[in-house]
Amino acid sequence: MWVIVGMLRGAALLPATWREQWGAVLGDAARWLLSRPRRVVAANLAIAFPDLSDAQRQALLCQHFRALGQAALELGPLWFWPLPRASGLIREVIGVEAVDAALAQGRGVILFTAHLGAWEAAVQYIGQRWPVTVLYMETRNPALNQLMATGRGRSGADLTAKEEGIRPLLQALQRQQVVGILPDQNVDPREGDYAPFFGRPACTTPLLGRLAQRRQSPVFGLFAYRLPRGQGFRLEFVPMPENFPAGEAVADATAMNTVLESAIRKAPEQYWWVHRRFKDQPEGWDYPY
Numbered sequence: 001m002w003v004i005v006g007m008l009r010g011a012a013l014l015p016a017t018w019r020e021q022w023g024a025v026l027g028d029a030a031r032w033l034l035s036r037p038r039r040v041v042a043a044n045l046a047i048a049f050p051d052l053s054d055a056q057r058q059a060l061l062c063q064h065f066r067a068l069g070q071a072a073l074e075l076g077p078l079w080f081w082p083l084p085r086a087s088g089l090i091r092e093v094i095g096v097e098a099v100d101a102a103l104a105q106g107r108g109v110i111l112f113t114a115h116l117g118a119w120e121a122a123v124q125y126i127g128q129r130w131p132v133t134v135l136y137m138e139t140r141n142p143a144l145n146q147l148m149a150t151g152r153g154r155s156g157a158d159l160t161a162k163e164e165g166i167r168p169l170l171q172a173l174q175r176q177q178v179v180g181i182l183p184d185q186n187v188d189p190r191e192g193d194y195a196p197f198f199g200r201p202a203c204t205t206p207l208l209g210r211l212a213q214r215r216q217s218p219v220f221g222l223f224a225y226r227l228p229r230g231q232g233f234r235l236e237f238v239p240m241p242e243n244f245p246a247g248e249a250v251a252d253a254t255a256m257n258t259v260l261e262s263a264i265r266k267a268p269e270q271y272w273w274v275h276r277r278f279k280d281q282p283e284g285w286d287y288p289y
Helices: 002-013 016-033 035-048 054-073 075-080 083-087 096-103 119-129 142-153 167-174 207-215 249-266
Strands: 090-094 109-112 132-136 158-161 178-181 193-197 200-204 219-226 233-239
Touching (some): 002 016, 002 142, 016 035, 016 054, 075 142, 096 233, 167 178, 200 249
Parallel strands (some): 090 233
Antiparallel strands (some): 193 200
16 A cells, blocks of 8 residues: 555656656556456457457557556546645536536436546546535455545545445435446346346446436436546536436346446547456356456
8 A cells, every 4th residue: 555655646746748658658567467357358348349350459458558557647646636736637527517407406416427537536526516425335455445535535525335325325315415326337146137238238236226216316427538648637427318217127227338338438448448347147148258
């Protein structure tokens, strides 16, 4: 943890273009040294982009690892700069007025995002704009949990661990506040539903649909894209279709995955392809990793 903190504090001192370049170097090193994540990324890209040639997917794989390195180093300014300065990295915000209007309806608002681009910048933005409760998954390392909680919580966001259940989220919605979740990870088949994601079944959490139905709360996707040449980030709020939630678990999970997929396709190299998103598969589908 001392090494990680030292690296992030050092990254916070670098000019933006240097931080971007050194992040790319860090990503290249990870790509060469970590064979298992490299294989997972290759398998995921083959699933998601079957129309690309092998050379095109290999180029995307290289871009992805460089984006991972950049995502790691940008935590330096996001977590260790003074908050007003860190917030200045968000250069453009699209669609936030619709969230303000939805919040005025008095049923709270649910935001969901993906491990895409600079999702930590998205947490920082919403924590400063509204009272917000963010669901997160703890790691096995207590020191790392503390680092993440401090970095995310300094914007004012109230963090609640997955192990605490959904009651804190429902209470926040009842207080007419904002709730944030990251529902793009593989879940245990006993807890999730299989819904298509990039043309293949993915075991998907039903949490978003259930939360929305309990309070009839408006739902938006929130995606933070990394701009080129270290220029900062662009945030986009995307409303869900009017018929969401439909009240049927697979239909609601499919609707969510469709929005996630559309957001990822805008900057596929910035998505978290190192995750085994298709680890659990229904009967008749092979294990892709």
